[in-house]
Amino acid sequence: WIDGKQIKRMEGGDFFQVAAKKEASVTIRVVNNAMAGGLQKVGWMSTQEYWTWKNQRSAKRVETLQLRKKQLLTIDQQQLPVSSASLENELAQLPMLMTSPVLVLGSDQSYFLRWVSEKAGEATLRFSQGKEVKLTSATGIFTLPISGDVEFELWQEKAYQGKFTFSLPQWGKKIKLAIWADSQGGWKRFDRFTKLIHENQVDLSIGAGDLVNNGSEEDAYPRFLQKLSQMNAAQLLVPGNHDYDGYYDDLNPEQLQQYLFRENEPRYGFQQVGPVGVLTLDPSENFPVSIAETSEQGKFLHSVLNSESWSSSSWKMVVLHQPPYSQGWPGYHGEESIRVLLEPYFHAGKIDLVIAGHTHDYERLTKEFSGNQV
Secondary structure, eight states, X not given: OBTTBOOOXXXXXXXXXXXXXXXXXXXXXXXXXXXXXXXXXXXXXXXXXXXXXXXXXHHXXXXXXXXXXXXXXXOOTTTSOTTSHHHHHHHHTOOOBSSOOEEEEOTTSXXXXXXXXXXXXXXXXXXXXXXXXXXXXXXXXXXXXXXXOEEEEEEETTEEEEEEEEOOOOOOSSOOEEEEOOOTTOHHHHHHHHHHHHHTTOSEEEEESOOSSOTTSTTHHHHHHHHHHTTOSOEEEEOOGGGGTTOTTTTOOHHHHHHHSOTTOOSOEEEEETTEEEEEOOGGGSSSSOOOTXXXXXXXXXXXXXXXXXXXXSEEEEEOSSOSSOOSSTTOOOOXXXXXXXXXXXXXXXXXXXXXXXXXXXXXXXXXXXXEEO
């Protein structure tokens, strides 16, 4: 706020455009101050310096993509020099995949494939049975709903983008889950985990929030999706507070929604995963962290926890980012709003297990509520 007037955040980063003044009162509200995170430093730059930095960053990104394309494109250097205009035109017709397709379990128990191309437009899928499907995207984020196993080759303009095979999980009485949280931009470490999960051939991978370090950072979610593709497993993804970074003016995390969910799809849901009923929640959609009783999510939560489908599940598991109980940080004991929300169901014996992230450590706690262990 400048002299009491709120300045909206600019697109593409934590930048705020402020008119020059000889003297002004500056107020900064820090929303996310977990652990050693939150506000570390405030800097000032001129508008000209900002645009110079932004243009240099954009040019570097284009240069990197062009270099990768030239490495992929087979040409006769004598007939078509690298510097020629015809090569640049050829490269423009070879959009690259920013991510390989990833299999996602949606909020409504249906599956879809999600991938990101550097370019919007039309993609062509040629299936093993000879069927051809064309998909269009205005953003470069492509979505393919699937209801069974699929194998296809993927093309966009003149670019052959590979052959992909996906099998939907086959739920039995026993299932193997990989559960993780707070990948949060630690790409080298997360890279090791994705490969371990692949080696263990899990039925479902569940990410319990803070999937990226800054939910408004350019290329954060494409990089995250590319890491997920290494697991070769279906994904169930839950938002965390860092996935809302940059969107605290209206709590509408646009990039999270665009890259990881479908249009108008809620960021919470109920999935029947073999013998396990899984309720995923998103308490970051309200500030401070909570799920209002009268909200759509609040009504959904109560309807699920009182449903026959939930009662008949052998295991009843809730997954969310912020924990009801924790001792991971000095002075932090979990979220009171989550305890108030879930404890009545603990006492009623309607929840067996709660999975959360947020505090960046491994904690395991069993408590008894009216004779029911959680």
